[in-house]
Amino acid sequence: xxxxxxxxxxxxxxxxxxxxxxxxxxxxxxxxxxxxxxxxxxxxxxxxxxxxxxxxxxxxxxxxxxxxxxxxxxxxxxxxxxxxxxxxxxxxxxxxxxxxxxxxxxxxxxxxxxxxxxxxxxxxxxxxxxxxxxxxxxxxxxxxxxxxxxxxxxxxxxxxxxxxxxxxxxxxxxxxxxxxxxxxxxxxxxxxxxxxxxxxxxxxxxxxxxxxxxxxxxxxxxxxxxxxxxxxxxxxxxxxx
Amino acid sequence: xxxxxxxxxxxxxxxxxxxxxxxxxxxxxxxxxxxxxxxxxxxxxxxxxxxxxxxxxxxxxxxxxxxxxxxxxxxxxxxxxxxxxxxxxxxxxxxxxxxxxxxxxxxxxxxxxxxxxxxxxxxxxxxxxxxxxxxxxxxxxxxxxxxxxxxxxxxxxxxxxxxxxxxxxxxxxxxxxxxxxxxxxxxxxxxxxxxxxxxxxxxxxxxxxxxxxxxxxxxxxxxxxxxxxxxxxxxxxxxxx
DNA sequence: AAGTGGTCTAGACCACACA
DNA sequence: GTGTGGTCTAGACCACTTT
Numbered sequence: 001x002x003x004x005x006x007x008x009x010x011x012x013x014x015x016x017x018x019x020x021x022x023x024x025x026x027x028x029x030x031x032x033x034x035x036x037x038x039x040x041x042x043x044x045x046x047x048x049x050x051x052x053x054x055x056x057x058x059x060x061x062x063x064x065x066x067x068x069x070x071x072x073x074x075x076x077x078x079x080x081x082x083x084x085x086x087x088x089x090x091x092x093x094x095x096x097x098x099x100x101x102x103x104x105x106x107x108x109x110x111x112x113x114x115x116x117x118x119x120x121x122x123x124x125x126x127x128x129x130x131x132x133x134x135x136x137x138x139x140x141x142x143x144x145x146x147x148x149x150x151x152x153x154x155x156x157x158x159x160x161x162x163x164x165x166x167x168x169x170x171x172x173x174x175x176x177x178x179x180x181x182x183x184x185x186x187x188x189x190x191x192x193x194x195x196x197x198x199x200x201x202x203x204x205x206x207x208x209x210x211x212x213x214x215x216x217x218x219x220x221x222x223x224x225x226x227x228x229x230x231x232x233x234x235x236x237x238x239x240x241x
Numbered sequence: 242x243x244x245x246x247x248x249x250x251x252x253x254x255x256x257x258x259x260x261x262x263x264x265x266x267x268x269x270x271x272x273x274x275x276x277x278x279x280x281x282x283x284x285x286x287x288x289x290x291x292x293x294x295x296x297x298x299x300x301x302x303x304x305x306x307x308x309x310x311x312x313x314x315x316x317x318x319x320x321x322x323x324x325x326x327x328x329x330x331x332x333x334x335x336x337x338x339x340x341x342x343x344x345x346x347x348x349x350x351x352x353x354x355x356x357x358x359x360x361x362x363x364x365x366x367x368x369x370x371x372x373x374x375x376x377x378x379x380x381x382x383x384x385x386x387x388x389x390x391x392x393x394x395x396x397x398x399x400x401x402x403x404x405x406x407x408x409x410x411x412x413x414x415x416x417x418x419x420x421x422x423x424x425x426x427x428x429x430x431x432x433x434x435x436x437x438x439x440x441x442x443x444x445x446x447x448x449x450x451x452x453x454x455x456x457x458x459x460x461x462x463x464x465x466x467x468x469x470x471x472x473x474x475x476x477x478x479x480x481x482x
Numbered sequence: 483a484a485g486t487g488g489t490c491t492a493g494a495c496c497a498c499a500c501a
Numbered sequence: 502g503t504g505t506g507g508t509c510t511a512g513a514c515c516a517c518t519t520t
Contacts, residue, residue: 008490009489009490034504034506035505035506036505045491045492046493047489048489048491050506051489064505065498065499065505066497066498066505066507067497067498067505067507068498068499068504068505068506069499069504069506070506183478184478184479185476185478186427186449186476186478187472187475187477188447188448188449188475206429206447207429208429231428231429231447234428235426236426236427236428237424237425237426238424238425238426238427249507250508250509251508251509272486275485276486276487277486285510286509286510286511287511288508288509288510289510291488305488306486306487306518307486307487307488307516307518308485308486308488308517309487309517309518309519310486310487310518
């Protein structure tokens with residue numbers, strides 16, 4: 001097995017399995033080989049495989065289904081998606097994906113403030129996307145999304161229809177970036193011209209501001225976004241352990 | 242071993258060990274018996290002990306020190322605590338526990354709205370606690386905390402000095418309730434008289450409202466609280482998988 | 483040197499999913 | 502029924518801390 005031989009077997013195996021997920025050798029939603037097979041292939045005991053898999057399950061990369069197999073987890077977009085809306089209006093039931101409109105896509109110098117969020121890997125340029133999200137035709141959230149350039153250069157040429165209402169699947173399928181976690185920071189802001197106009201609220205009306213770093217398996221920042229939510233309709237829900 | 246025999250051994254052992262911590266049979270900072278001893282005492286293998294201990298380590302109750310022993314962790318509750326404050330001011334470094342003042346404790350009929358949050362286990366009466374949290378002498382958050390009565394009847398008689406700045410350790414040590422997870426819901430509110438007065442903001446100024454259900458191992462709701470945070474100083478941070 | 487947790491093996495049996 | 506993950510045992514050896 002590859003990896004630093006000073007590390008325990010299960011840790012090296014974990015890295016090996018993680019890279020298969022990251023490289024999409026094993027793709028989202030499919031099952032990975034059974035434990036006994038991974039054990040014999042890698043010349044370790046089943047218990048060692050279990051320990052490696054345990055870790056990836058904890059990290060949210062894999063998912064065990066007893067009796068069935070171990071699967072590459074599809075990032076649950078539900079959570080991060082529906083977090084943004086007021087559930088009480090969802091009495092209609094079912095899983096309604098809110099409408100999503102791309103307002104603009106621009107290439108610009110990455111602002112210093114955003115560079116900070118990307119850390120040492122920050123690029124000089126960025127693709128800035130303005131997106132409005134609506135629910136039952138009512139605008140709820142205006143998002144500014146910053147993507148690293150040139151990695152996301154192709155984002156310009158994509159049809160809005162192809163992009164669809166969710167970005168994480170696009171990152172995964174077109175750019176090979178698998179979202180494993182996000183870090184949100186929530187505060188109050190006051191609507192500027194752009195925000196007021198698109199959300200249909202008054203200038204300087206309070207809004208909820210959610211700043212999100214979206215992270216890949218290896219801890220790299222995939223995107224950074226700032227979302228402005230309407231005070232009267234916005235709810236952010238989260239469960240913590 | 243006690244506990245529902247349908248549960249796996251390691252799960253029952255975990256509960257047993259957890260209760261020794263909760264009851265302070267094993268007190269914070271001291272080491273628990275070695276693994277081989279726990280194994281023979283309970284008639285299980287070392288591996289089973291390890292699995293139970295693993296879980297408690299993950300839950301933050303115990304701490305392993307290789308070559309030395311396994312210790313009862315002194316609760317820090319950093320996560321749930323520092324979530325509420327604006328980190329940028331924390332440049333002083335170190336781990337500052339914000340000041341906490343109990344403003345009032347009352348016994349009243351549980352409001353219907355709060356009853357909903359407790360679900361079918363809701364009691365008719367509740368202990369309502371008003372608490373102000375300050376950081377560097379500045380009031381940041383005003384909390385209304387609802388505790389079930391009579392389970393938390395003793396909360397009345399406790400000295401504020403004994404309670405300290407953190408409630409979760411009190412729930413654990415005095416009432417045997419282990420907090421395992423919380424569910425937060427965040428929205429914008431507008432300061433009423435009480436909130437405005439205690440936070441030192443204007444009437445109807447926007448505030449961040451965090452509504453939290455605090456849950457025990459078995460899914461029971463331990464408390465429900467609504468916190469009003471000052472718009473200018475409040476930040477809520479969270480990392481999601 | 484003695485004692486503790488950390489890694490790893492080999493193998494048995496159970497619980498569940500699926501065809 | 503077959504195959505998968507889940508629990509559990511018994512025991513070897515290693516790495517680290519403490520005396």
